[in-house]
Amino acid sequence: xxxxxxxxxxxxxxxxxxxxxxxxxxxxxxxxxxxxxxxxxxxxxxxxxxxxxxxxxxxxxxxxxxxxxxxxxxxxxxxxxxxxxxxxxxxxxxxxxxxxxxxxxxxxxxxxxxxxxxxxxxxxxxxxxxxxxxxxxxxxxxxxxxxxxxxxxxxxxxxxxxxxxxxxxxxxxxxxxxxxxxxxxxxxxxxxxxxxxxxxxxxxxxxxxxxxxxxxxxxxxxxxxxxxxxxxxxxxxxxxxxxxxxxxxxxxxxxxxxxxxxxxxxxxxxxxxxxxxxxxxxxxxxxxxxxxxxxxxxxxxxxxxxxxxxxxxxxxxxxxxxxxxxxxx
Amino acid sequence: xxxxxxxxxxxxxxxxxxxxxxxxxxxxxxxxxxxxxxxxxxxxxxxxxxxxxxxxxxxxxxxxxxxxxxxxxxxxxxxxxxxxxxxxxxxxxxxxxxxxxxxxxxxxxxxxxxxxxxxxxxxxxxxxxxxxxxxxxxxxxxxxxxxxxxxxxxxxxxxxxxxxxxxxxxxxxxxxxxxxxxxxxxxxxxxxxxxxxxxxxxxxxxxxxxxxxxxxxxxxxxxxxxxxxxxxxxxxxxxxxxxxxxxxxxxxxxxxxxxxxxxxxxxxxxxxxxxxxxxxxxxxxxxxxxxxxxxxxxxxxxxxxxxxxxxxxxxxxxxxxxxxxxxxxxxxxxxxxxxxxxxxxxxxxxxxxxxxxxxxxxxxxxxxxxxxxxxxxxxxxxxxxxxxxxxxxxxxxxxxxxxxxxxxxxxxxxxxx
Numbered sequence: 001x002x003x004x005x006x007x008x009x010x011x012x013x014x015x016x017x018x019x020x021x022x023x024x025x026x027x028x029x030x031x032x033x034x035x036x037x038x039x040x041x042x043x044x045x046x047x048x049x050x051x052x053x054x055x056x057x058x059x060x061x062x063x064x065x066x067x068x069x070x071x072x073x074x075x076x077x078x079x080x081x082x083x084x085x086x087x088x089x090x091x092x093x094x095x096x097x098x099x100x101x102x103x104x105x106x107x108x109x110x111x112x113x114x115x116x117x118x119x120x121x122x123x124x125x126x127x128x129x130x131x132x133x134x135x136x137x138x139x140x141x142x143x144x145x146x147x148x149x150x151x152x153x154x155x156x157x158x159x160x161x162x163x164x165x166x167x168x169x170x171x172x173x174x175x176x177x178x179x180x181x182x183x184x185x186x187x188x189x190x191x192x193x194x195x196x197x198x199x200x201x202x203x204x205x206x207x208x209x210x211x212x213x214x215x216x217x218x219x220x221x222x223x224x225x226x227x228x229x230x231x232x233x234x235x236x237x238x239x240x241x242x243x244x245x246x247x248x249x250x251x252x253x254x255x256x257x258x259x260x261x262x263x264x265x266x267x268x269x270x271x272x273x274x275x276x277x278x279x280x281x282x283x284x285x286x287x288x289x290x291x292x293x294x295x296x297x298x299x300x301x302x303x304x305x306x307x308x309x310x311x312x313x314x315x316x317x318x319x320x321x322x323x324x325x326x327x328x329x
Numbered sequence: 330x331x332x333x334x335x336x337x338x339x340x341x342x343x344x345x346x347x348x349x350x351x352x353x354x355x356x357x358x359x360x361x362x363x364x365x366x367x368x369x370x371x372x373x374x375x376x377x378x379x380x381x382x383x384x385x386x387x388x389x390x391x392x393x394x395x396x397x398x399x400x401x402x403x404x405x406x407x408x409x410x411x412x413x414x415x416x417x418x419x420x421x422x423x424x425x426x427x428x429x430x431x432x433x434x435x436x437x438x439x440x441x442x443x444x445x446x447x448x449x450x451x452x453x454x455x456x457x458x459x460x461x462x463x464x465x466x467x468x469x470x471x472x473x474x475x476x477x478x479x480x481x482x483x484x485x486x487x488x489x490x491x492x493x494x495x496x497x498x499x500x501x502x503x504x505x506x507x508x509x510x511x512x513x514x515x516x517x518x519x520x521x522x523x524x525x526x527x528x529x530x531x532x533x534x535x536x537x538x539x540x541x542x543x544x545x546x547x548x549x550x551x552x553x554x555x556x557x558x559x560x561x562x563x564x565x566x567x568x569x570x571x572x573x574x575x576x577x578x579x580x581x582x583x584x585x586x587x588x589x590x591x592x593x594x595x596x597x598x599x600x601x602x603x604x605x606x607x608x609x610x611x612x613x614x615x616x617x618x619x620x621x622x623x624x625x626x627x628x629x630x631x632x633x634x635x636x637x638x639x640x641x642x643x644x645x646x647x648x649x650x651x652x653x654x655x656x657x658x659x660x661x662x663x664x665x666x667x668x669x670x671x672x673x674x675x676x677x678x679x680x681x682x683x684x685x686x687x688x689x690x691x692x693x694x695x696x697x698x699x700x701x702x703x704x705x706x707x708x709x710x711x712x713x714x715x716x717x718x719x720x721x722x723x724x725x726x727x728x729x730x731x732x733x734x735x736x737x738x739x740x741x742x743x744x745x746x
Contacts, residue, residue, distance in 0.1 A: 072396060079537070080537055083533055084537055085537060088533040093532060095396070097395050097422050097426070098422055107389075108353070108395060108398070108404070109396040110396075111382055111393065112351055112396070112400030112401060112402035113400065115379060116378075116401060138385060138388070139389050141385065142386070
């Protein structure tokens, strides 16, 4: 998994700049043979982090498997915006069955490949945080436990966006959703709830678990390609801002995703066989308020007077992650 | 080959002879012995190119089957009762997607109160999910129906449930004739999917469909079942030719030619009914019976043909449509549209209560005298009912009903008779 970061001193950033690289170092998206697996023309909102993440993830998986890929999709935004039939954005074999069974359906697809002697065909399951951390969790855990040969990708936008922004077990504390409204004495989602599915995935001792973000697409591609280079149950949890649900500007999707990483709220790490093996260091640590203020779902924290107590609690969560994953050094 | 074996084992061997490529297993009484048998067959290496997968729930079992079937594998699973309800969403989904999965239902009651014994509440609850439903009369027929079911499912691209009475068939040791691999191969060609997830020819399966096309999609699944009305008798005839046995078909009339009273039922209870018919015929009664094998599609025309000259029809049901009475009765009445005769619904055998020859004889004699209620509960314990109703009328906090009844009945409640 070792990666050599290629720094572009000409611009002073890590942005991709593929033209300066040799062909083999370029991103999948910059490659002229990219497959456009999730093709243009779909109906995602402006600034949709999930559409961006899925495009990069699936194209990277296609490259890694020599285009021998089948995708299984849980019900959700990605399913709905990509297949208003007779239009479909999917250029790969793709199936949607139910909200809560993507992991099991994918296990079945993988089992069929073995039974039919088509082991070169690989399988991805994908869903949003609701389809993964809540309703699909039983099937996900079963797929992990059996170590089925499936890469499951969760596109985490921290609520049920397709049904109109309701709380999921991935919704962070204080966030306003339609079912955790910004009213009452402690507006938004409560503290002390939710589940960390990457850590739970690790507890199954599966070969590979990673978190990724649409703010670092080279890293996302690398993790997907690595995941497809090995067999067994694999899990990648991708942070995908949702302008509609979060009340953020569509053009701020990447910025917000980057701030989630740079604050420590969404640590980027990799784990093999249940142990964390790498984490992405924070380059410029920023306070959580920089992240929170760009999103209307947290607007109630910044009233008059601001909710300094709960902002401090969120800062504590970020600092805890920084210490736990050794994100500063 | 003739052998004395358990119904579940016979079905496991029949399924293995059909060369399934993916089998998903989750235990639930009374179907468990079937998947145990298959697990043993696969683990022993007796069934090549088959993936046997132990899953974490029935919902996962059928979901995994959906993925495997869509990827081009011949796929099988089995369940019962609560398990069928737990996978209900996937039951509808498999049919909606047109995936030819074969699933055995070891028929069992649905709780509460929790009950592991036989009736038809489970499969009846899924009667409109778009699956074909075949009910086996004997263990031999259960075995045979699985071989027919794979061919039927794959010809139509429609999932099929083979329903066999829990314990009464699944756990009964009987003589069965297990065919040879060569015979089954000659009857059941390799699976040729209509749709397949294949990187060489990518398709999207399971897209969102709006009002502009949903009715047409649903109509086509109805049309499939109408086609099955023709195909099921054809396959039964082809099966008879290949295996030399009469199994399956839409319905099985028994001594109905001049019958004034005809009893209609599904599944193994037809064995008892036929014995009672013989006994009553011997003493001069004009009685016959019809066993429905294909409940979905429902054989309206065949039933009309078999029942239209009767004076009365008694539908014996192992399932209660609470607040209405019978489920099978509705279909039977529809088949007799415009024909005037007396129709009776009898709810019998719920939660495994034995349906005895003596009870049936009394029942049919009452029917012959037209002394039956529209809806009758066979062998209902009137004392228990009146006591419980009286108790409930006297005080508010009467506690849990089932427990109160058991307390009154005492330890004899473990008797199923």
